[in-house]
Amino acid sequence: xxxxxxxxxxxxxxxxxxxxxxxxxxxxxxxxxxxxxxxxxxxxxxxxxxxxxxxxxxxxxxxxxxxxxxxxxxxxxxxxxxxxxxxxxxxxxxxxxxxxxxxxxxxxxxxxxxxxxxxxxxxxxxxxxxxxxxxxxxxxxxxxxxxxxxxxxxxxxxxxxxxxxxxxxxxxxxxxxxxxxxxxxxxxxxxxxxxxxxxxxxxxxxxxxxxxxxxxxxxxxxxxxxxxxxxxxxxxxxxxxxxxxxxxxxxxxxxxxxxxxxxxxxxxxxxxxxxxxxxxxxxxxxxxxxxxxxxxxxxxxxxxxxxxxxxxxxxxxxxxxxxxxxxxxxxxxxx
Numbered sequence: 001x002x003x004x005x006x007x008x009x010x011x012x013x014x015x016x017x018x019x020x021x022x023x024x025x026x027x028x029x030x031x032x033x034x035x036x037x038x039x040x041x042x043x044x045x046x047x048x049x050x051x052x053x054x055x056x057x058x059x060x061x062x063x064x065x066x067x068x069x070x071x072x073x074x075x076x077x078x079x080x081x082x083x084x085x086x087x088x089x090x091x092x093x094x095x096x097x098x099x100x101x102x103x104x105x106x107x108x109x110x111x112x113x114x115x116x117x118x119x120x121x122x123x124x125x126x127x128x129x130x131x132x133x134x135x136x137x138x139x140x141x142x143x144x145x146x147x148x149x150x151x152x153x154x155x156x157x158x159x160x161x162x163x164x165x166x167x168x169x170x171x172x173x174x175x176x177x178x179x180x181x182x183x184x185x186x187x188x189x190x191x192x193x194x195x196x197x198x199x200x201x202x203x204x205x206x207x208x209x210x211x212x213x214x215x216x217x218x219x220x221x222x223x224x225x226x227x228x229x230x231x232x233x234x235x236x237x238x239x240x241x242x243x244x245x246x247x248x249x250x251x252x253x254x255x256x257x258x259x260x261x262x263x264x265x266x267x268x269x270x271x272x273x274x275x276x277x278x279x280x281x282x283x284x285x286x287x288x289x290x291x292x293x294x295x296x297x298x299x300x301x302x303x304x305x306x307x308x309x310x311x312x313x314x315x316x317x318x319x320x321x322x323x324x325x326x327x328x329x330x331x332x333x334x335x
Contacts, residue, residue, distance in 0.1 A: 001045045002100050002175065003077075005034060006055040006093035007110035008084035024110040025067060026229065027296065029236040029246075029280050030263040033223050034110045035071045036236070041106055041169075042075040046120045049077040053100035055093050058083050089195025091182040098179050105175035107198075109168035113232060115219035115239060120171055125210040126202070127171040130164040131220040139165035140199045142214055150212040153199040155192050166199070167220050181205050226312050226327040233296050234278040237261035248283075256287075265299070282315075298330070306335070 007024045024034035034054075042049050052072035056065065065081045072079030082097040094107055104122070114129070121127055128150060130142055141162040143152040154161050172178045181201040184190070192200055206212060221232040240246060241261040251258075252269045259276030265283035273287045281287070282299040290306040297303065298315040306319050311326040313319060319328065320335030328334060 001047050001049050002051045002053065002103065002105050003038065003041055003045075003049055004053045004055065004094055004097045004100055004105060004107045005038065005110050006084070006090070006096075006107070007034060008055050008057040008087065008093060008096075023223070025064060026223070027280065027282060027298070028113065028223070028229070028233050029240060030265060030282065032067070032071070033113065034068070035074075036113055037108055037110060038071055038075060040114065041108055042077075044116065044120055045106065046122070047104075049075055051078045051080060051100055053080045053082055053097040055082045055084050055096045058085060087195075089191070090198040091185055091196040091201050094198060095179065095182045095186065095196075098183075101175035101179035103175055105172045105178070107170040107172070111223050112168045113221040113223065113236070114167065114169065114217040115221070115235075116217040121213060121215070122171075122173065124213045125173050125205070126212045127215045128202070128212055129167050129169040129215040129217055131167050131217060132163050133165040134163070136160070136163050136165050140197070141165055144214055148214055150206065150214055153203045153206070155197050155199045164214065167217065169215075170198070171215075177205065177210075227310070229312060230294060230296060230310055233280050234294060237263060237278055237280070259293075 025032040069079035084096045222228040256270035262276040263280040269286040271288040284300040287303045292308040295311040302318045308323040314330035
């Protein structure tokens with residue numbers, strides 16, 4: 001099994017945090033988004049993963065690439081780096097990792113996480129994971145027959161045809177076949193809404209007899225913007241609430257209370273503060289005289305005399321006073 005993770009977008013909706021950190025490496029409950037995604041995919045693959053192919057932007061740099069290689073190595077796989085310099089659609093992004101398109105392949109876009117108790121169904125040509133949504137217009141959607149087989153793919157419908165949104169995770173039994181169909185789109189300049197779409201390649205495969213099943217997840221978690229990140233952090237902490245390793249033993253707490261679930265990294269200092277619930281604090285942060293809930297604090301942040309909620313604070317930032325619904329970049333100051 002191989003995993004392809006397209007992640008070349010510059011994360012504009014996550015600014016200012018993506019000015020200094022590639023979005024897939026932003027943390028959720030103490031781990032980068034892409035690390036959690038790869039670990040979860042490896043757990044449902046049903047067989048060893050031999051390669052994780054990351055489709056990145058050259059602007060991310062070597063440090064990011066080294067982190068990605070380490071994530072693949074941690075699940076026993078080879079990590080490879082591929083580049084998409086111009087955003088030309090989902091099919092184009094996947095095709096940038098064409099050397100990994102052989103045999104059984106999982107494709108997962110790196111701005112989504114999921115929770116599912118499932119085993120990969122390999123008794124078909126592919127599985128496309130979907131989730132029911134209230135507004136399907138921003139998504140690719142599918143229509144099903146009464147046996148759960150996909151009968152139609154529709155990219156971002158403006159009139160209602162289905163509320164089963166494609167969540168960005170796919171399994172293909174034949175990566176080479178997928179590669180050929182995506183290459184056909186590009187060779188013939190076949191675009192949908194101005195881009196080369198994976199759904200068009202899958203529709204072509206279906207028309208030639210391929211059978212795609214719809215897979216479902218228990219929880220689908222978006223990481224597209226600050227509010228979504230904070231919400232996903234809350235959900236993941238809820239799933240991990242019984243994990244005794246969430247709070248580091250190196251925590252230095254004076255006259256303070258931690259209300260679980262929380263993630264607290266190495267060498268964090270709390271003085272006269274209440275932290276939690278649903279807070280992630282990375283290593284080296286210091287919180288004094290404050291109440292912090294439902295927030296993500298990056299490493300070496302300083303928070304003093306503050307009431308904080310629904311916020312995401314960058315590395316080495318300094319916050320004083322009220323911080324409700326705040327998004328702060330690295331090395332910034334508030335108050």
